[in-house]
Amino acid sequence: MMKKTKLFVIVLLSVLVASSLLVVTQTTNTTKAVVRAPTAKASLITNPSDGETVSGTVTITTSSACTIYINGVRVARKTTSYNWDTTSYADGSHTIRAKYRRTSETITVNVDNDEPPPPPPPGDKCALIVGISDYKAISDLSYCDEDATDWYYYLISIGYASENIIVLGDTKTNNFPKYDGLATEYNIKNWLNWLVAQDCDEICFITSGHGGGDGNGASFNCAWDCASGENGEDGYLDDYEFQPIFANAVAPKVFVFMDHCYSGGMIPEFSAACGSTLYMTTTCTEDGYGWDMGAYQNGAWTYFFLEYALINHFGSSPDTAMEDAFVYALAAYPFGGGDTPQECDNYPGDFTL
Incomplete structure (x- = not known):
């Protein structure tokens, strides 16, 4: 009887341990699945907006300390703010890219620095x-x-x-x-x-x-x-x-x-x-x-x-x-x-x- 009792206890403990491992494994897998589930991606570039028309000096701002690129050329590193002088760029479409670790965001803006029209004739x-x-x-x-x-x-x-x-x-x-x-x-x-x-x-x-x-x-x-x-x-x-x-x-x-x-x-x-x-x-x-x-x-x-x-x-x-x-x-x-x-x-x- 004593041996049977010990055997029963051993078997019971084995089942409990196995069940515990199963629960831990399931919990761990569930946690990983939640972490990897798709979530709404926070915007890195907070200013300017995608598609915006800009002129003069524009302050590019980011939500994290990013590396910033204009038309693929790096202009700033590890910063949340960069003053971009658009007057040194041609009018038209330009890209702004912000990179933070393994995350990046690219937007397109339109530069428009047209000069004011010439003065109208007197009397107009x-x-x-x-x-x-x-x-x-x-x-x-x-x-x-x-x-x-x-x-x-x-x-x-x-x-x-x-x-x-x-x-x-x-x-x-x-x-x-x-x-x-x-x-x-x-x-x-x-x-x-x-x-x-x-x-x-x-x-x-x-x-x-x-x-x-x-x-x-x-x-x-x-x-x-x-x-x-x-x-x-x-x-x-x-x-x-x-x-x-x-x-x-x-x-x-x-x-x-x-x-x-x-x-x-x-x-x-x-x-x-x-x-x-x-x-x-x-x-x-x-x-x-x-x-x-x-x-x-x-x-x-x-x-x-x-x-x-x-x-x-x-x-x-x-x-x-x-x-x-x-x-x-x-x-x-x-x-x-x-x-x-x-x-x-x-x-x-x-x-x-």
């Missing part, structure tokens, strides 16, 4: 139009590209030459009748400096997109790169940044139209910069909002000022006074309070485009 009219619906890092809007498109065609209809109208937008380039680049803060400032330097009869700055502020007069417009920034800018176009630019305007007439939230807070800076040359209207006060309107597929103030008043009521006449268009549009505008459109009319006499 010039415009910069900005419309941003699809932002790089913040929530999107719906109809700002339509706002830009409608303003472009209106200016053409009253005698502006296409080559004297610059249009900046988002990455959906086919949504624009003309496309001169991304509406980054860097590009907007560059083109504004071009605009104010033109010896034209009049200049127009027309812009539609997101905006913000403190509600007490400190306002900003959101460029396409708002909250992410490119080329050393943060993507926020503050009111005080416009003033020194427009103080250099040489044209005797300056028209500014803003369809951005909080844009009424911009008026004091533009008024101080432009003086008696300025006619400006904004979609709201310093603490109000602009609105996308699906029924019209425009920003609300763009629709009522441009489509409802200038085009439909006044028949796209180049002799229409902006003051008259404002009165007519405001009477039908469906929003009030802080969302009431504003007007700054410093110009002596009627302001026409």
Whole structure:
């Protein structure tokens, strides 16, 4: 009996050991299977975005300390940030590759450093139009590209030459009748400096997109790169940044139209910069909002000022006074309070485009 008992114990222990080994083996194999299962690959390159159009100096950023290659040529090692001067590269498509250990990522960007067009002949009219619906890092809007498109065609209809109208937008380039680049803060400032330097009869700055502020007069417009920034800018176009630019305007007439939230807070800076040359209207006060309107597929103030008043009521006449268009549009505008459109009319006499 004693031998049988020992034998039984030995057999039982053997079974237990074998079972334990089986469990360990199964657990180990299961763990390996989980580790090797496909997972979403984290992006190594955090800026710029694949397919983005870039210009000037672009900061390439990565999520790990990577080796960075431009067109297959190594330009940096073990870094999370590299300042790439695109002006030393030809316009067109270029690749950026980031390599971290056994992982790598390659994206393609489009370099566009075209020089501004030559100055127009004296007596011409010039415009910069900005419309941003699809932002790089913040929530999107719906109809700002339509706002830009409608303003472009209106200016053409009253005698502006296409080559004297610059249009900046988002990455959906086919949504624009003309496309001169991304509406980054860097590009907007560059083109504004071009605009104010033109010896034209009049200049127009027309812009539609997101905006913000403190509600007490400190306002900003959101460029396409708002909250992410490119080329050393943060993507926020503050009111005080416009003033020194427009103080250099040489044209005797300056028209500014803003369809951005909080844009009424911009008026004091533009008024101080432009003086008696300025006619400006904004979609709201310093603490109000602009609105996308699906029924019209425009920003609300763009629709009522441009489509409802200038085009439909006044028949796209180049002799229409902006003051008259404002009165007519405001009477039908469906929003009030802080969302009431504003007007700054410093110009002596009627302001026409």
